[in-house]
Structures are given as structure tokens and as C-alpha cells.
Amino acid sequence: MGKDEKMKTKEVMVLEDLLGSNKKIAAEIRQKLTDTGILTINLLSSPGAGKTTLLESLSEILAPEYKMAVIEGDIETERDADRIRAKGIPAWQIITGGACHLEAKMIGKLLPEIPADLDFLFIENVGNLVCPASFDLGENIRCVLLSTPEGDDKPKKYPKAFTTSDCLVISKTDLVSVLPFNIERAKKEALEINPALITFTTSAQTGAGIKELAEYFSESLQKIRRTNA
Amino acid sequence: MGKDEKMKTKEVMVLEDLLGSNKKIAAEIRQKLTDTGILTINLLSSPGAGKTTLLESLSEILAPEYKMAVIEGDIETERDADRIRAKGIPAWQIITGGACHLEAKMIGKLLPEIPADLDFLFIENVGNLVCPASFDLGENIRCVLLSTPEGDDKPKKYPKAFTTSDCLVISKTDLVSVLPFNIERAKKEALEINPALITFTTSAQTGAGIKELAEYFSESLQKIRRTNA
Numbered sequence: 001m002g003k004d005e006k007m008k009t010k011e012v013m014v015l016e017d018l019l020g021s022n023k024k025i026a027a028e029i030r031q032k033l034t035d036t037g038i039l040t041i042n043l044l045s046s047p048g049a050g051k052t053t054l055l056e057s058l059s060e061i062l063a064p065e066y067k068m069a070v071i072e073g074d075i076e077t078e079r080d081a082d083r084i085r086a087k088g089i090p091a092w093q094i095i096t097g098g099a100c101h102l103e104a105k106m107i108g109k110l111l112p113e114i115p116a117d118l119d120f121l122f123i124e125n126v127g128n129l130v131c132p133a134s135f136d137l138g139e140n141i142r143c144v145l146l147s148t149p150e151g152d153d154k155p156k157k158y159p160k161a162f163t164t165s166d167c168l169v170i171s172k173t174d175l176v177s178v179l180p181f182n183i184e185r186a187k188k189e190a191l192e193i194n195p196a197l198i199t200f201t202t203s204a205q206t207g208a209g210i211k212e213l214a215e216y217f218s219e220s221l222q223k224i225r226r227t228n229a
Numbered sequence: 230m231g232k233d234e235k236m237k238t239k240e241v242m243v244l245e246d247l248l249g250s251n252k253k254i255a256a257e258i259r260q261k262l263t264d265t266g267i268l269t270i271n272l273l274s275s276p277g278a279g280k281t282t283l284l285e286s287l288s289e290i291l292a293p294e295y296k297m298a299v300i301e302g303d304i305e306t307e308r309d310a311d312r313i314r315a316k317g318i319p320a321w322q323i324i325t326g327g328a329c330h331l332e333a334k335m336i337g338k339l340l341p342e343i344p345a346d347l348d349f350l351f352i353e354n355v356g357n358l359v360c361p362a363s364f365d366l367g368e369n370i371r372c373v374l375l376s377t378p379e380g381d382d383k384p385k386k387y388p389k390a391f392t393t394s395d396c397l398v399i400s401k402t403d404l405v406s407v408l409p410f411n412i413e414r415a416k417k418e419a420l421e422i423n424p425a426l427i428t429f430t431t432s433a434q435t436g437a438g439i440k441e442l443a444e445y446f447s448e449s450l451q452k453i454r455r456t457n458a
Binding site for chain 1: 240276303306
């Protein structure tokens, strides 16, 4: 018991150090990218909720008008970056090699490669609805995806991803007719724990909701540029 | 840079301590439960892959013949344990309060409450395809679920859950007709990284595959009891 307690204290101390250092690096990244006029969006979700597919769909709306790029975070494989590059969008793959989330220092290392004339920098986090929520990456907007097959009971079961996000995207809504998923219940539950959440419903299959989400990002970009001016 | 390196060393040391201590406790739990003739199964998956629903379906086949109980691991809420109890199955809820995985010591604390005449002890881990894979809970069988909406590319993107498991359950196969999911591709990819995996395909909606999975658990139970005899 005594040993257990001591262990926990050491664990908590190391975690506090890590989060403190991460927070500092993230603030520097946010300052630098925002000053350059780049809007950075951190996408969080469970594996397979449709983050890469959403980016593919967004690229069709945003790329003709804006310059966008993607940082892909994955435990293994370069598959997601390859999918983004196939759309003609520059992508950097961070392979975490086991680590369950991205950290600000991983983004910091890529900063010298980010072109200054970029409009949107999307960061697709490791597929994990838990750990990435604790790590600020220097984003302007944190966006959590909840796909309909995951179930409408997830916001209160995995609260941190929802309480720390600015925007909630309920994805794969084309499947809702064959699933026991109530969109209004999911939204209500998410808003109960984070009333400031801006919510979207999307389907990459039908294209529903993608334009509205792209407009939200465009307006947010104009906002940081007005602040910079 | 130097500070960063030192931090990492401290992190790695703490993690090694934690995993070493976890491994020792897990081995004790496995020995004790196996000696008592209880088969313990650790279920891992992403959030919403259908672990609780699978347990509900399994209970309909197993409960008339065997005595089963469930330990539920969740970050927040007692929802999953309530669902299991509604089926007449005893369930203990572990609320991790933020922690992204169960650890052996959490199971160890419940051991005095586990009835000695139990046949099956199921442990439903926190919904997370990454972190729980690193923590042995003292189970006899580790079972990873991959639901069809998550995509057939997940085994190599999240390898540890697949390489450390004994059995793979591809769930929600009733949705395969409306999804870009190739069951054979997913199985092949999982078997490439872990040739010893025993694979099942299930649908809690249609009941397909549940009986076969229940039989696998029953045979595994007989096996540990023969070894004990």
C-alpha cells in the first residue's frame, strides 16, 4: 500500500511535468502560427470515426480556394498521409511508435517545414477518444468527431474530449437509419457537459454538412486574421 | 533539448516501474483465479465497438448453463454495469476517473468479492484501442473487438491490441453491406501480425457468431479445469 502510494505520487509528478512542458510549447506554437495567419485545427476521435475521410471531403471544398496542409498522427503506418497526398494536399506523417497521443513538441519539430502562406493546418490526432484530450497541440480549434456507430452515450462516458473541444462533428449520419443512434440525444448530452460546443452533423458518403463545417473554419480563419490586422 | 531528454528518461523509468509492478500483480491474479477454476476474459476495443452488447448477447447463451460475472471499466458513468445487471448478471463497475485503461491492481482489489463458484469472469476494459493493450489484468484470454464501421485497416495501424490478443472478434457484421469493410482483408491483416489469433465474426443484431464464441470460451474453461484436475 505504502509503495503503491509512493508510485502514484511519482507518476502524478511526471505527468504534471509533462503536461506543464506541453502546455508551454503549445502556447508558443499557437502564437507563432496565429501570427503567421494560419488557422490550426486539432481533430480528435476514436479509431475509425472518419477523421481522414472528413479531411478528404473538406479538401474538395477548401483546396480550390485556400491552401491547406495536414499533419497525420498514427501509431504505425503512413496510410493516412498517403490518402491525403492522393488528394494533392501536403501531409506530414508523425508515427508515434506506440504513443497513444500527439504532443506539442512533435508538432514543434515540424514548424520549420510549415509554409508561411498556408491558410489551414489540420492535425489529425491518433485515434483515441481518451489520451489526446489532455494534450494541447497549439491549435486554434479543437474538434471532436463522434461517429454514429459508436453510440449516442459516449459524451458522458468519455467527457474530456468533449469538454475540451470547441466543436463537435457527429459523423456517418447516413448510417443513422440502421443504427440505434439518436442525434439529438448525443448533442444534448455533449452540450450538457460543454454548453459552448458548436455542433455539426456530417456524412462523407452523401456530403451532408461538410460545406457548413468548411464555412465555420473559413470564418474562424477570417477572425484570427482580423485580430492580427 | 537536454531537459527534454532527461524528462523522457524519467517518464520511461516510471512507465517501466508501473508495467513491472502490473505484470507481477497480474500473474498473481491469473494464478489465483485459474486455481479456483474461473476463466477470465479481458475484452479490448475502441469506444462503441460493441463490448457491452456482446456481453449481453453472450449472457443469453452462457447464463442458463454457467455462472458468469462482469467487471466494467469506464472513465465515467455506471451505464455499462447497469446494462449487464439488467440481464441478471452480477457486475462491478470500476470508474477510472480519467485513466485510459484498467490496471491489474484495480482487479486485485475486487478479488475478495469474486464468488469461488464462478465459471466466467469477463473484464470489459475502457474503450481505447491503444493503452489497455499494455496492461495484463491476469486474464486467461485477451479478446480484441474490431467493429466493421471502424474500417478494415485498423490491425496494422493499432498493432499492439492485435499482437497481444488470443482472439479477434469482428463485430457488427450486419453493417458490412453498407460499409467499405472487407472482412477477409481485416482478418488477413490481423493474422499477418499475429498468426496465432483465433478469429470470429459476430453480429449482436442477428445473433450470428455469438454461439461459436460462447463455445470457444466454454472449451477454454474446460481446458483450464482439466489442467487443474
